[in-house]
Amino acid sequence: AQACGTVPLVARGPMSAASALVRDGVDGLLCDPTPASMAEALAGLLSDPARLAAMSRSAKRVARDYDWDRLTDRMEQVYLRAAHRSMALATAT
Numbered sequence: 001a002q003a004c005g006t007v008p009l010v011a012r013g014p015m016s017a018a019s020a021l022v023r024d025g026v027d028g029l030l031c032d033p034t035p036a037s038m039a040e041a042l043a044g045l046l047s048d049p050a051r052l053a054a055m056s057r058s059a060k061r062v063a064r065d066y067d068w069d070r071l072t073d074r075m076e077q078v079y080l081r082a083a084h085r086s087m088a089l090a091t092a093t
Contacts, residue, residue, distance in 0.1 A: 002027070002063035005056040009041055027058035 002008060010018035011033035022028025029045060031037040045052050064070070 002059040002066075005060050007045060007052065007055045007059050009038060009045075011038070022062075023058075025055075027055060027062045029055075 008022055008028040010016070010022055010028060010030055012018060012030050013033055018030055022030065024030040029041045031041040045055070
């Protein structure tokens with residue numbers, strides 16, 4: 001959704017990673033997990049077209065970091081480093 005410019009509205013919670021996924025007021029909105037809090041956050045965003053546009057642009061930029069090609073490249077590097085370390089340890093013993 002962020003890749004399309006949709007601003008995420010996510011609820012805070014003890015088991016939620018929401019605050020790690022969006023920066024409140026920058027590329028998404030965090031709110032309490034109540035209908036009133038969600039409605040207030042959404043109404044505030046929709047009443048300010050300039051803020052909505054800016055947050056939409058930020059959401060698109062953030063989404064690029066979660067592109068599958070980028071993620072798989074990063075994971076490949078992690079696995080290659082782990083394999084190299086493992087090989088180095090095996091030859092050192």
